[in-house]
Amino acid sequence: MLLRDNVYESLRSDILTCRLAPGDDMREQDLAERYAVSRQPVREALLRLEREHLVTVQPRQGYRVNPISLADARDLLRFRLVLEPACVAEAIENANDDVLKALDEFRLFAGDHEDFIAYNRGFHSALAHASGNRRMAASLCDLIGQADRLVRVSVANVKGHDPAQLVAEHVALIEAMQRRDARTAARIIKAHVAQTEKRVLPALKRNAVIVEGRDP
Structure with a gap:
């Protein structure tokens, strides 16, 4: 599995299991450190999750786990x-x-x-x-x-x-x-x-x- 898919699956799992709870704010750098990767695969994962309506991009602020x-x-x-x-x-x-x-x-x-x-x-x-x-x-x-x-x-x-x-x-x-x-x-x-x-x-x-x- 490609690195970006690993990051996507890990981040998606953390959201669906509420380790990252609805309403939580997220920053690319913090997530990169969490998963021990660069920011690029994190950014790609977040954009995929935005299309799935699990996260929202907050311009100049980062991202937020969507409330339910x-x-x-x-x-x-x-x-x-x-x-x-x-x-x-x-x-x-x-x-x-x-x-x-x-x-x-x-x-x-x-x-x-x-x-x-x-x-x-x-x-x-x-x-x-x-x-x-x-x-x-x-x-x-x-x-x-x-x-x-x-x-x-x-x-x-x-x-x-x-x-x-x-x-x-x-x-x-x-x-x-x-x-x-x-x-x-x-x-x-x-x-x-x-x-x-x-x-x-x-x-x-x-x-x-x-x-x-x-x-x-």
Whole structure:
């Protein structure tokens, strides 16, 4: 991987995991020191992230991690509500039995909240790749990564976050997919993503780094 891609991936990860929090100011020199590189790959990474609406350029001042807007959070989750069921349907129709059997690793979970975020991201990413559609999988994995930021920002205010219940929903989906029961799988994944919106959006409204409008 080229150096500029390493810097981009590291910086993007730091934003999505809230190591660089919404609203944080950033300067090229500070980031160059953080990642032990020159300023050029940092500048290129920041411009890529600006196009993804994760950062904003502040003329003569540097950059800022974009706050999360309720409108954009809603858009993200609604897009996921369309795309993830499509990936599940593709997987049921086209994936071989070994691909669907591999989802069994997500039947059990043990750990803390941070472990659950990683487990949850792994499960939904596995659904994306099981589709066999590379473009759909790439788009869904990007949405899943950005949704992690919503969860981390809202976690202190989330009500009804029950890892055991969420894992049970995952297991029910796995079983429906392995039976190739497209109708049941569609119902489960749509309800699962819709419940995420119902939990996360009210929590985001109570968080100080959330803005009412859209991101810049």
